[in-house]
Amino acid sequence: MTNISISPFMDEIKQAEPSRKFSMPHFTSFKGYEDPNRHLKHCRSAMVLYRNNDALMCKIFATTLQGEAQDWFHTLPPRSIWNFDDLSLVFIKEYSSYSSIKKKSDHLFNVKKNVKESLRDYVKRFKAEKAKIVGCDDSIAKAAFQKGLLADHSLFGEMIMKEDLTLVNSFALADKHAIWDEAR
Template sequence: MTNISRSPFTDEIEQAEPPCKFSMSHFTTFKGDGDPEWHLKHYRRAMVLYRNNDALMCKILATTLQAEAQDWFHTLPPRSIRSFDDLSLVFTNEYSSYRTIKKKSNHLFPVKKNPKESLHDYVKRLKAEKAKIVGCDDSIANATF
């Protein structure tokens, strides 16, 4: 009972049993030095069959935390996490400084050809930058070129 009282999860989450035939698959670990939104996105995708089981979502996410992230998890106040949404919120807030800044199409405008750079190398560099932008507007990429 001592472990339950120290757990950041409510008693309801802590005492919930995994569903029959649940088997732990391999999850990407989070050590506290990456993008928390990326980790949650991949975690949700891996747990898609269990997304309606809040207790399981919480417990399994906790097992994906390693190193400093695991230490952080153990500093959460007892019984403060009532749902997966609660856990996701405190998790992303804690590691928000590691979020990846999503680039937009206008990020390409400062990419200029250096005077001694070959056209081939410039195009290669421009394409590499364009690949980092999700849903890049081709008309902006063309205007940049």
């Protein structure tokens, strides 16, 4: 059983008080199964005005942890955290298995329409995968979308004939084909 009255912070952090002008920013909670890098970036962004105050950064960060993450925090050895960098390092180390794997535009070439999948469902799934890619190149996405179609699908043939299609136009064309497919 862990004694939660024993803090993992050094005495300097424990004893530091926020200024009277400090106003608590809004934070999303970290429960232990989200991307730790994303949570750390969120906290750093919200605390940008106080980033030079390690004690405050540590104390505020600790309040963003809930559930299993809060339990983990209280298992840290007493006086083991000297600054926010220390806290960030042990936090990332503990939760690194939940980090998002950064995908690139070419990942979309792995998204293929299944034979029994409706065109509408394929488009929905493709868009969801595209949304996970930061800075996705639309020309690569359009090529991957087309390549993911079955070669005998009427949309595939029409997309080949219209080489100047944008990704948005390709999705609009797919919507028309989905309506035709559903009418059959």
